[in-house]
Amino acid sequence: MTTSTGTLYVVATPIGNLQDITPRALEVLRSVALIAAEDTRHSARLMQHFGIATPMTACHDHNERDKGERLVARLLAGDDLALISDAGTPLISDPGYHLVRQAREAGVRVSPLPGACALIAALSAAGLPSDRFAFEGFLPAKAHGRRQRLQDLASEQRTWMIYEAPHRLLECLDDMREILGGERRVVLARELTKTFETLRNAPLTELADWVRGDSDQQRGECVLVVEGAPAPAVDAVSAEAERVLDALLHELPVKQAARLAAQITGERKNQLYQLALQRGEQRD
Structure with missing residues:
Protein backbone atom coordinates (compact mmCIF):
# COMPACT_ATOMS: atom_id res chain seq x y z
CA MET A 1 0.00 0.00 0.00
CA THR A 2 1.48 3.34 -1.10
CA THR A 3 1.19 6.28 1.26
CA SER A 4 0.46 9.58 -0.47
CA THR A 5 2.69 12.50 0.40
CA GLY A 6 1.51 15.41 2.49
CA THR A 7 1.26 19.03 1.46
CA LEU A 8 3.46 21.90 2.59
CA TYR A 9 1.25 24.96 3.03
CA VAL A 10 3.03 28.33 2.86
CA VAL A 11 0.79 30.46 5.06
CA ALA A 12 0.78 34.26 5.25
CA THR A 13 0.12 35.66 8.72
CA PRO A 14 -0.77 39.22 9.84
CA ILE A 15 1.86 41.96 9.76
CA GLY A 16 0.10 43.83 12.55
CA ASN A 17 -3.68 43.68 12.80
CA LEU A 18 -4.58 40.11 13.74
CA GLN A 19 -7.90 40.36 11.90
CA ASP A 20 -6.00 40.33 8.60
CA ILE A 21 -5.49 36.57 8.80
CA THR A 22 -7.73 34.67 6.38
CA PRO A 23 -10.31 32.05 7.41
CA ARG A 24 -8.54 29.53 5.17
CA ALA A 25 -5.22 30.18 6.93
CA LEU A 26 -6.84 29.52 10.31
CA GLU A 27 -8.40 26.31 8.99
CA VAL A 28 -5.06 25.04 7.67
CA LEU A 29 -3.12 25.99 10.80
CA ARG A 30 -5.62 24.01 12.87
CA SER A 31 -5.62 20.96 10.59
CA VAL A 32 -1.94 20.33 9.79
CA ALA A 33 0.21 17.93 11.80
CA LEU A 34 2.94 20.50 12.48
CA ILE A 35 3.65 24.21 11.99
CA ALA A 36 7.20 25.23 11.02
CA ALA A 37 7.59 28.72 12.49
CA GLU A 38 10.40 31.26 12.22
CA ASP A 39 10.16 31.88 15.97
CA THR A 40 7.85 29.60 17.96
CA ARG A 41 7.73 31.99 20.92
CA HIS A 42 6.63 34.86 18.69
CA SER A 43 4.04 32.79 16.83
CA ALA A 44 2.70 31.28 20.07
CA ARG A 45 0.88 34.56 20.71
CA LEU A 46 -0.90 34.30 17.36
CA MET A 47 -1.87 30.68 18.02
CA GLN A 48 -3.10 31.49 21.51
CA HIS A 49 -5.19 34.39 20.22
CA PHE A 50 -7.04 32.10 17.78
CA GLY A 51 -7.10 29.01 20.00
CA ILE A 52 -4.83 26.93 17.75
CA ALA A 53 -3.15 24.02 19.55
CA THR A 54 -1.16 22.56 16.62
CA PRO A 55 2.42 21.66 17.60
CA MET A 56 5.15 24.01 16.33
CA THR A 57 8.82 23.60 15.51
CA ALA A 58 11.42 26.29 14.83
CA CYS A 59 12.51 26.72 11.21
CA HIS A 60 14.72 29.77 10.74
CA ASP A 61 17.82 31.01 8.91
CA HIS A 62 20.23 29.16 11.22
CA ASN A 63 18.67 25.68 11.14
CA GLU A 64 16.55 25.60 7.99
CA ARG A 65 18.82 23.44 5.82
CA ASP A 66 19.15 20.70 8.46
CA LYS A 67 15.59 20.97 9.75
CA GLY A 68 14.28 20.89 6.19
CA GLU A 69 15.42 17.30 5.69
CA ARG A 70 13.42 16.13 8.71
CA LEU A 71 10.37 18.14 7.71
CA VAL A 72 10.46 16.78 4.17
CA ALA A 73 10.67 13.26 5.59
CA ARG A 74 7.43 13.90 7.45
CA LEU A 75 5.82 15.28 4.32
CA LEU A 76 6.89 12.19 2.37
CA ALA A 77 5.37 10.05 5.13
CA GLY A 78 2.02 11.72 4.54
CA ASP A 79 1.87 14.55 7.09
CA ASP A 80 0.59 17.97 6.07
CA LEU A 81 2.75 20.84 7.37
CA ALA A 82 2.40 24.63 7.47
CA LEU A 83 5.24 27.12 7.08
CA ILE A 84 4.88 30.56 8.69
CA SER A 85 7.19 33.48 9.41
CA ASP A 86 6.95 35.97 12.25
CA ALA A 87 4.73 38.20 10.13
CA GLY A 88 3.56 38.44 6.54
CA THR A 89 4.32 36.04 3.70
CA PRO A 90 7.12 33.49 4.24
CA LEU A 91 10.21 33.69 1.99
CA ILE A 92 9.73 37.45 1.33
CA SER A 93 12.90 38.56 3.16
CA ASP A 94 12.04 35.79 5.63
CA PRO A 95 13.10 32.14 6.03
CA GLY A 96 11.50 29.31 4.06
CA TYR A 97 13.28 29.21 0.71
CA HIS A 98 15.40 26.14 1.51
CA LEU A 99 12.46 24.18 2.91
CA VAL A 100 10.23 24.99 -0.07
CA ARG A 101 13.00 24.06 -2.50
CA GLN A 102 13.73 20.78 -0.70
CA ALA A 103 10.03 19.91 -0.65
CA ARG A 104 9.59 20.61 -4.35
CA GLU A 105 12.72 18.65 -5.25
CA ALA A 106 11.30 15.71 -3.28
CA GLY A 107 8.06 15.84 -5.27
CA VAL A 108 5.99 17.23 -2.40
CA ARG A 109 3.05 19.49 -3.21
CA VAL A 110 3.63 23.08 -2.04
CA SER A 111 0.48 25.20 -1.74
CA PRO A 112 0.50 28.97 -1.04
CA LEU A 113 -2.11 30.58 1.18
CA PRO A 114 -1.92 34.28 0.23
CA GLY A 115 -2.44 37.07 2.69
CA ALA A 116 -0.61 39.97 4.31
CA CYS A 117 2.66 41.16 2.76
CA ALA A 118 4.23 44.44 3.87
CA GLU A 227 10.14 56.65 -7.23
CA GLY A 228 11.90 55.32 -10.32
CA ALA A 229 14.50 57.36 -12.17
CA PRO A 230 13.33 59.35 -15.21
CA ALA A 231 13.89 57.72 -18.60
CA PRO A 232 17.06 58.93 -20.33
CA ALA A 233 16.50 61.52 -23.01
CA VAL A 234 16.61 60.23 -26.57
CA ASP A 235 19.19 62.00 -28.72
CA ALA A 236 17.76 63.71 -31.77
CA VAL A 237 17.68 61.70 -34.98
CA SER A 238 17.27 63.03 -38.48
CA ALA A 239 13.86 63.75 -39.97
CA GLU A 240 14.55 61.12 -42.62
CA ALA A 241 15.26 58.48 -39.96
CA GLU A 242 12.02 59.36 -38.19
CA ARG A 243 10.10 59.03 -41.46
CA VAL A 244 11.64 55.63 -42.18
CA LEU A 245 11.04 54.42 -38.62
CA ASP A 246 7.41 55.52 -38.63
CA ALA A 247 6.81 53.71 -41.93
CA LEU A 248 8.36 50.51 -40.62
CA LEU A 249 6.44 50.67 -37.33
CA HIS A 250 3.20 50.36 -39.27
CA GLU A 251 4.28 46.93 -40.46
CA LEU A 252 6.85 45.53 -38.03
CA PRO A 253 7.44 45.00 -34.28
CA VAL A 254 9.43 47.69 -32.47
CA LYS A 255 12.80 45.88 -32.33
CA GLN A 256 12.71 44.81 -35.95
CA ALA A 257 11.60 48.26 -37.13
CA ALA A 258 14.42 49.96 -35.18
CA ARG A 259 17.02 47.53 -36.53
CA LEU A 260 15.97 47.98 -40.16
CA ALA A 261 15.67 51.76 -39.81
CA ALA A 262 19.24 51.84 -38.45
CA GLN A 263 20.48 49.79 -41.42
CA ILE A 264 18.70 52.07 -43.92
CA THR A 265 19.59 55.44 -42.39
CA GLY A 266 22.88 54.80 -40.58
CA GLU A 267 21.46 56.13 -37.31
CA ARG A 268 22.22 54.29 -34.04
CA LYS A 269 19.89 51.37 -33.39
CA ASN A 270 19.54 52.14 -29.66
CA GLN A 271 18.41 55.69 -30.37
CA LEU A 272 15.85 54.49 -32.88
CA TYR A 273 14.63 51.80 -30.50
CA GLN A 274 14.06 54.36 -27.72
CA LEU A 275 12.27 56.63 -30.19
CA ALA A 276 10.09 53.72 -31.30
CA LEU A 277 9.14 53.01 -27.70
CA GLN A 278 8.15 56.65 -27.25
CA ARG A 279 6.06 56.48 -30.43
CA GLY A 280 4.22 53.49 -28.96
CA GLU A 281 3.52 55.28 -25.69
CA GLN A 282 2.16 58.30 -27.58
CA ARG A 283 -0.21 56.06 -29.56
CA ASP A 284 -1.43 54.37 -26.38
Missing part, protein backbone atom coordinates in the same frame (compact mmCIF):
# COMPACT_ATOMS: atom_id res chain seq x y z
CA LEU A 119 5.76 45.36 0.51
CA ILE A 120 2.51 44.86 -1.42
CA ALA A 121 0.52 46.72 1.25
CA ALA A 122 2.97 49.64 1.05
CA LEU A 123 2.96 49.72 -2.74
CA SER A 124 -0.84 49.68 -2.90
CA ALA A 125 -1.06 52.87 -0.82
CA ALA A 126 2.10 54.70 -1.93
CA GLY A 127 0.70 56.61 -4.89
CA LEU A 128 3.72 55.74 -7.06
CA PRO A 129 3.55 53.80 -10.36
CA SER A 130 2.82 50.14 -9.63
CA ASP A 131 2.42 48.57 -13.08
CA ARG A 132 6.10 47.55 -12.93
CA PHE A 133 8.18 47.45 -9.76
CA ALA A 134 11.24 45.87 -8.14
CA PHE A 135 11.85 44.62 -4.61
CA GLU A 136 15.37 44.72 -3.15
CA GLY A 137 14.73 43.30 0.32
CA PHE A 138 17.10 44.67 2.96
CA LEU A 139 20.07 46.73 1.82
CA PRO A 140 23.48 45.83 3.30
CA ALA A 141 23.75 46.89 6.93
CA LYS A 142 27.18 48.49 6.54
CA ALA A 143 27.40 51.95 4.99
CA HIS A 144 29.81 51.04 2.17
CA GLY A 145 27.71 48.12 0.94
CA ARG A 146 24.49 50.10 1.27
CA ARG A 147 25.83 52.99 -0.80
CA GLN A 148 27.11 50.64 -3.48
CA ARG A 149 23.68 49.03 -3.79
CA LEU A 150 22.02 52.45 -3.95
CA GLN A 151 24.42 53.45 -6.74
CA ASP A 152 23.30 50.34 -8.65
CA LEU A 153 19.65 51.30 -8.12
CA ALA A 154 20.01 55.00 -8.92
CA SER A 155 19.09 54.57 -12.60
CA GLU A 156 16.31 52.01 -12.04
CA GLN A 157 13.26 53.38 -13.85
CA ARG A 158 10.70 51.20 -12.12
CA THR A 159 9.30 51.96 -8.69
CA TRP A 160 11.44 50.00 -6.25
CA MET A 161 11.10 49.01 -2.62
CA ILE A 162 13.29 48.03 0.31
CA TYR A 163 12.79 46.95 3.88
CA GLU A 164 14.86 48.81 6.48
CA ALA A 165 15.49 48.32 10.17
CA PRO A 166 14.30 51.28 12.27
CA HIS A 167 17.74 51.90 13.82
CA ARG A 168 19.23 52.30 10.31
CA LEU A 169 16.35 54.24 8.75
CA LEU A 170 17.84 57.72 9.07
CA GLU A 171 21.28 56.65 7.83
CA CYS A 172 19.62 54.99 4.84
CA LEU A 173 17.57 58.07 4.00
CA ASP A 174 20.66 60.29 4.22
CA ASP A 175 22.54 57.97 1.86
CA MET A 176 19.58 57.90 -0.52
CA ARG A 177 19.40 61.70 -0.54
CA GLU A 178 23.11 61.93 -1.34
CA ILE A 179 23.02 59.33 -4.14
CA LEU A 180 19.53 59.70 -5.63
CA GLY A 181 19.14 63.44 -5.09
CA GLY A 182 16.97 65.37 -2.68
CA GLU A 183 14.05 65.69 -5.10
CA ARG A 184 13.50 61.94 -5.60
CA ARG A 185 10.16 61.05 -4.01
CA VAL A 186 10.07 58.25 -1.45
CA VAL A 187 7.22 56.86 0.62
CA LEU A 188 7.93 55.77 4.17
CA ALA A 189 5.42 53.06 5.11
CA ARG A 190 5.88 52.31 8.80
CA GLU A 191 4.01 50.05 11.23
CA LEU A 192 1.49 49.05 8.55
CA THR A 193 -1.92 47.91 9.90
CA LYS A 194 -0.85 48.79 13.46
CA THR A 195 -2.04 51.54 15.79
CA PHE A 196 0.64 54.05 14.74
CA GLU A 197 0.61 53.29 11.01
CA THR A 198 2.44 55.96 8.98
CA LEU A 199 2.52 56.55 5.23
CA ARG A 200 4.49 59.66 4.28
CA ASN A 201 5.16 60.56 0.63
CA ALA A 202 7.76 63.31 0.19
CA PRO A 203 10.98 64.29 -1.61
CA LEU A 204 14.00 62.76 0.09
CA THR A 205 15.25 66.00 1.60
CA GLU A 206 11.90 66.66 3.25
CA LEU A 207 11.41 63.04 4.31
CA ALA A 208 14.87 62.72 5.89
CA ASP A 209 14.45 65.98 7.82
CA TRP A 210 10.98 64.91 9.01
CA VAL A 211 12.26 61.55 10.29
CA ARG A 212 15.26 63.25 11.94
CA GLY A 213 12.91 65.63 13.76
CA ASP A 214 10.55 62.93 15.09
CA SER A 215 12.17 60.01 16.92
CA ASP A 216 8.85 58.11 16.86
CA GLN A 217 9.35 57.68 13.10
CA GLN A 218 12.55 55.74 13.82
CA ARG A 219 10.67 52.85 15.43
CA GLY A 220 8.86 49.81 14.12
CA GLU A 221 8.85 47.94 10.81
CA CYS A 222 9.67 50.12 7.78
CA VAL A 223 9.13 49.83 4.03
CA LEU A 224 10.58 52.46 1.68
CA VAL A 225 8.90 52.82 -1.70
CA VAL A 226 11.13 54.76 -4.11
Whole structure:
Protein backbone atom coordinates (compact mmCIF):
# COMPACT_ATOMS: atom_id res chain seq x y z
CA MET A 1 0.00 0.00 0.00
CA THR A 2 1.48 3.34 -1.10
CA THR A 3 1.19 6.28 1.26
CA SER A 4 0.46 9.58 -0.47
CA THR A 5 2.69 12.50 0.40
CA GLY A 6 1.51 15.41 2.49
CA THR A 7 1.26 19.03 1.46
CA LEU A 8 3.46 21.90 2.59
CA TYR A 9 1.25 24.96 3.03
CA VAL A 10 3.03 28.33 2.86
CA VAL A 11 0.79 30.46 5.06
CA ALA A 12 0.78 34.26 5.25
CA THR A 13 0.12 35.66 8.72
CA PRO A 14 -0.77 39.22 9.84
CA ILE A 15 1.86 41.96 9.76
CA GLY A 16 0.10 43.83 12.55
CA ASN A 17 -3.68 43.68 12.80
CA LEU A 18 -4.58 40.11 13.74
CA GLN A 19 -7.90 40.36 11.90
CA ASP A 20 -6.00 40.33 8.60
CA ILE A 21 -5.49 36.57 8.80
CA THR A 22 -7.73 34.67 6.38
CA PRO A 23 -10.31 32.05 7.41
CA ARG A 24 -8.54 29.53 5.17
CA ALA A 25 -5.22 30.18 6.93
CA LEU A 26 -6.84 29.52 10.31
CA GLU A 27 -8.40 26.31 8.99
CA VAL A 28 -5.06 25.04 7.67
CA LEU A 29 -3.12 25.99 10.80
CA ARG A 30 -5.62 24.01 12.87
CA SER A 31 -5.62 20.96 10.59
CA VAL A 32 -1.94 20.33 9.79
CA ALA A 33 0.21 17.93 11.80
CA LEU A 34 2.94 20.50 12.48
CA ILE A 35 3.65 24.21 11.99
CA ALA A 36 7.20 25.23 11.02
CA ALA A 37 7.59 28.72 12.49
CA GLU A 38 10.40 31.26 12.22
CA ASP A 39 10.16 31.88 15.97
CA THR A 40 7.85 29.60 17.96
CA ARG A 41 7.73 31.99 20.92
CA HIS A 42 6.63 34.86 18.69
CA SER A 43 4.04 32.79 16.83
CA ALA A 44 2.70 31.28 20.07
CA ARG A 45 0.88 34.56 20.71
CA LEU A 46 -0.90 34.30 17.36
CA MET A 47 -1.87 30.68 18.02
CA GLN A 48 -3.10 31.49 21.51
CA HIS A 49 -5.19 34.39 20.22
CA PHE A 50 -7.04 32.10 17.78
CA GLY A 51 -7.10 29.01 20.00
CA ILE A 52 -4.83 26.93 17.75
CA ALA A 53 -3.15 24.02 19.55
CA THR A 54 -1.16 22.56 16.62
CA PRO A 55 2.42 21.66 17.60
CA MET A 56 5.15 24.01 16.33
CA THR A 57 8.82 23.60 15.51
CA ALA A 58 11.42 26.29 14.83
CA CYS A 59 12.51 26.72 11.21
CA HIS A 60 14.72 29.77 10.74
CA ASP A 61 17.82 31.01 8.91
CA HIS A 62 20.23 29.16 11.22
CA ASN A 63 18.67 25.68 11.14
CA GLU A 64 16.55 25.60 7.99
CA ARG A 65 18.82 23.44 5.82
CA ASP A 66 19.15 20.70 8.46
CA LYS A 67 15.59 20.97 9.75
CA GLY A 68 14.28 20.89 6.19
CA GLU A 69 15.42 17.30 5.69
CA ARG A 70 13.42 16.13 8.71
CA LEU A 71 10.37 18.14 7.71
CA VAL A 72 10.46 16.78 4.17
CA ALA A 73 10.67 13.26 5.59
CA ARG A 74 7.43 13.90 7.45
CA LEU A 75 5.82 15.28 4.32
CA LEU A 76 6.89 12.19 2.37
CA ALA A 77 5.37 10.05 5.13
CA GLY A 78 2.02 11.72 4.54
CA ASP A 79 1.87 14.55 7.09
CA ASP A 80 0.59 17.97 6.07
CA LEU A 81 2.75 20.84 7.37
CA ALA A 82 2.40 24.63 7.47
CA LEU A 83 5.24 27.12 7.08
CA ILE A 84 4.88 30.56 8.69
CA SER A 85 7.19 33.48 9.41
CA ASP A 86 6.95 35.97 12.25
CA ALA A 87 4.73 38.20 10.13
CA GLY A 88 3.56 38.44 6.54
CA THR A 89 4.32 36.04 3.70
CA PRO A 90 7.12 33.49 4.24
CA LEU A 91 10.21 33.69 1.99
CA ILE A 92 9.73 37.45 1.33
CA SER A 93 12.90 38.56 3.16
CA ASP A 94 12.04 35.79 5.63
CA PRO A 95 13.10 32.14 6.03
CA GLY A 96 11.50 29.31 4.06
CA TYR A 97 13.28 29.21 0.71
CA HIS A 98 15.40 26.14 1.51
CA LEU A 99 12.46 24.18 2.91
CA VAL A 100 10.23 24.99 -0.07
CA ARG A 101 13.00 24.06 -2.50
CA GLN A 102 13.73 20.78 -0.70
CA ALA A 103 10.03 19.91 -0.65
CA ARG A 104 9.59 20.61 -4.35
CA GLU A 105 12.72 18.65 -5.25
CA ALA A 106 11.30 15.71 -3.28
CA GLY A 107 8.06 15.84 -5.27
CA VAL A 108 5.99 17.23 -2.40
CA ARG A 109 3.05 19.49 -3.21
CA VAL A 110 3.63 23.08 -2.04
CA SER A 111 0.48 25.20 -1.74
CA PRO A 112 0.50 28.97 -1.04
CA LEU A 113 -2.11 30.58 1.18
CA PRO A 114 -1.92 34.28 0.23
CA GLY A 115 -2.44 37.07 2.69
CA ALA A 116 -0.61 39.97 4.31
CA CYS A 117 2.66 41.16 2.76
CA ALA A 118 4.23 44.44 3.87
CA LEU A 119 5.76 45.36 0.51
CA ILE A 120 2.51 44.86 -1.42
CA ALA A 121 0.52 46.72 1.25
CA ALA A 122 2.97 49.64 1.05
CA LEU A 123 2.96 49.72 -2.74
CA SER A 124 -0.84 49.68 -2.90
CA ALA A 125 -1.06 52.87 -0.82
CA ALA A 126 2.10 54.70 -1.93
CA GLY A 127 0.70 56.61 -4.89
CA LEU A 128 3.72 55.74 -7.06
CA PRO A 129 3.55 53.80 -10.36
CA SER A 130 2.82 50.14 -9.63
CA ASP A 131 2.42 48.57 -13.08
CA ARG A 132 6.10 47.55 -12.93
CA PHE A 133 8.18 47.45 -9.76
CA ALA A 134 11.24 45.87 -8.14
CA PHE A 135 11.85 44.62 -4.61
CA GLU A 136 15.37 44.72 -3.15
CA GLY A 137 14.73 43.30 0.32
CA PHE A 138 17.10 44.67 2.96
CA LEU A 139 20.07 46.73 1.82
CA PRO A 140 23.48 45.83 3.30
CA ALA A 141 23.75 46.89 6.93
CA LYS A 142 27.18 48.49 6.54
CA ALA A 143 27.40 51.95 4.99
CA HIS A 144 29.81 51.04 2.17
CA GLY A 145 27.71 48.12 0.94
CA ARG A 146 24.49 50.10 1.27
CA ARG A 147 25.83 52.99 -0.80
CA GLN A 148 27.11 50.64 -3.48
CA ARG A 149 23.68 49.03 -3.79
CA LEU A 150 22.02 52.45 -3.95
CA GLN A 151 24.42 53.45 -6.74
CA ASP A 152 23.30 50.34 -8.65
CA LEU A 153 19.65 51.30 -8.12
CA ALA A 154 20.01 55.00 -8.92
CA SER A 155 19.09 54.57 -12.60
CA GLU A 156 16.31 52.01 -12.04
CA GLN A 157 13.26 53.38 -13.85
CA ARG A 158 10.70 51.20 -12.12
CA THR A 159 9.30 51.96 -8.69
CA TRP A 160 11.44 50.00 -6.25
CA MET A 161 11.10 49.01 -2.62
CA ILE A 162 13.29 48.03 0.31
CA TYR A 163 12.79 46.95 3.88
CA GLU A 164 14.86 48.81 6.48
CA ALA A 165 15.49 48.32 10.17
CA PRO A 166 14.30 51.28 12.27
CA HIS A 167 17.74 51.90 13.82
CA ARG A 168 19.23 52.30 10.31
CA LEU A 169 16.35 54.24 8.75
CA LEU A 170 17.84 57.72 9.07
CA GLU A 171 21.28 56.65 7.83
CA CYS A 172 19.62 54.99 4.84
CA LEU A 173 17.57 58.07 4.00
CA ASP A 174 20.66 60.29 4.22
CA ASP A 175 22.54 57.97 1.86
CA MET A 176 19.58 57.90 -0.52
CA ARG A 177 19.40 61.70 -0.54
CA GLU A 178 23.11 61.93 -1.34
CA ILE A 179 23.02 59.33 -4.14
CA LEU A 180 19.53 59.70 -5.63
CA GLY A 181 19.14 63.44 -5.09
CA GLY A 182 16.97 65.37 -2.68
CA GLU A 183 14.05 65.69 -5.10
CA ARG A 184 13.50 61.94 -5.60
CA ARG A 185 10.16 61.05 -4.01
CA VAL A 186 10.07 58.25 -1.45
CA VAL A 187 7.22 56.86 0.62
CA LEU A 188 7.93 55.77 4.17
CA ALA A 189 5.42 53.06 5.11
CA ARG A 190 5.88 52.31 8.80
CA GLU A 191 4.01 50.05 11.23
CA LEU A 192 1.49 49.05 8.55
CA THR A 193 -1.92 47.91 9.90
CA LYS A 194 -0.85 48.79 13.46
CA THR A 195 -2.04 51.54 15.79
CA PHE A 196 0.64 54.05 14.74
CA GLU A 197 0.61 53.29 11.01
CA THR A 198 2.44 55.96 8.98
CA LEU A 199 2.52 56.55 5.23
CA ARG A 200 4.49 59.66 4.28
CA ASN A 201 5.16 60.56 0.63
CA ALA A 202 7.76 63.31 0.19
CA PRO A 203 10.98 64.29 -1.61
CA LEU A 204 14.00 62.76 0.09
CA THR A 205 15.25 66.00 1.60
CA GLU A 206 11.90 66.66 3.25
CA LEU A 207 11.41 63.04 4.31
CA ALA A 208 14.87 62.72 5.89
CA ASP A 209 14.45 65.98 7.82
CA TRP A 210 10.98 64.91 9.01
CA VAL A 211 12.26 61.55 10.29
CA ARG A 212 15.26 63.25 11.94
CA GLY A 213 12.91 65.63 13.76
CA ASP A 214 10.55 62.93 15.09
CA SER A 215 12.17 60.01 16.92
CA ASP A 216 8.85 58.11 16.86
CA GLN A 217 9.35 57.68 13.10
CA GLN A 218 12.55 55.74 13.82
CA ARG A 219 10.67 52.85 15.43
CA GLY A 220 8.86 49.81 14.12
CA GLU A 221 8.85 47.94 10.81
CA CYS A 222 9.67 50.12 7.78
CA VAL A 223 9.13 49.83 4.03
CA LEU A 224 10.58 52.46 1.68
CA VAL A 225 8.90 52.82 -1.70
CA VAL A 226 11.13 54.76 -4.11
CA GLU A 227 10.14 56.65 -7.23
CA GLY A 228 11.90 55.32 -10.32
CA ALA A 229 14.50 57.36 -12.17
CA PRO A 230 13.33 59.35 -15.21
CA ALA A 231 13.89 57.72 -18.60
CA PRO A 232 17.06 58.93 -20.33
CA ALA A 233 16.50 61.52 -23.01
CA VAL A 234 16.61 60.23 -26.57
CA ASP A 235 19.19 62.00 -28.72
CA ALA A 236 17.76 63.71 -31.77
CA VAL A 237 17.68 61.70 -34.98
CA SER A 238 17.27 63.03 -38.48
CA ALA A 239 13.86 63.75 -39.97
CA GLU A 240 14.55 61.12 -42.62
CA ALA A 241 15.26 58.48 -39.96
CA GLU A 242 12.02 59.36 -38.19
CA ARG A 243 10.10 59.03 -41.46
CA VAL A 244 11.64 55.63 -42.18
CA LEU A 245 11.04 54.42 -38.62
CA ASP A 246 7.41 55.52 -38.63
CA ALA A 247 6.81 53.71 -41.93
CA LEU A 248 8.36 50.51 -40.62
CA LEU A 249 6.44 50.67 -37.33
CA HIS A 250 3.20 50.36 -39.27
CA GLU A 251 4.28 46.93 -40.46
CA LEU A 252 6.85 45.53 -38.03
CA PRO A 253 7.44 45.00 -34.28
CA VAL A 254 9.43 47.69 -32.47
CA LYS A 255 12.80 45.88 -32.33
CA GLN A 256 12.71 44.81 -35.95
CA ALA A 257 11.60 48.26 -37.13
CA ALA A 258 14.42 49.96 -35.18
CA ARG A 259 17.02 47.53 -36.53
CA LEU A 260 15.97 47.98 -40.16
CA ALA A 261 15.67 51.76 -39.81
CA ALA A 262 19.24 51.84 -38.45
CA GLN A 263 20.48 49.79 -41.42
CA ILE A 264 18.70 52.07 -43.92
CA THR A 265 19.59 55.44 -42.39
CA GLY A 266 22.88 54.80 -40.58
CA GLU A 267 21.46 56.13 -37.31
CA ARG A 268 22.22 54.29 -34.04
CA LYS A 269 19.89 51.37 -33.39
CA ASN A 270 19.54 52.14 -29.66
CA GLN A 271 18.41 55.69 -30.37
CA LEU A 272 15.85 54.49 -32.88
CA TYR A 273 14.63 51.80 -30.50
CA GLN A 274 14.06 54.36 -27.72
CA LEU A 275 12.27 56.63 -30.19
CA ALA A 276 10.09 53.72 -31.30
CA LEU A 277 9.14 53.01 -27.70
CA GLN A 278 8.15 56.65 -27.25
CA ARG A 279 6.06 56.48 -30.43
CA GLY A 280 4.22 53.49 -28.96
CA GLU A 281 3.52 55.28 -25.69
CA GLN A 282 2.16 58.30 -27.58
CA ARG A 283 -0.21 56.06 -29.56
CA ASP A 284 -1.43 54.37 -26.38
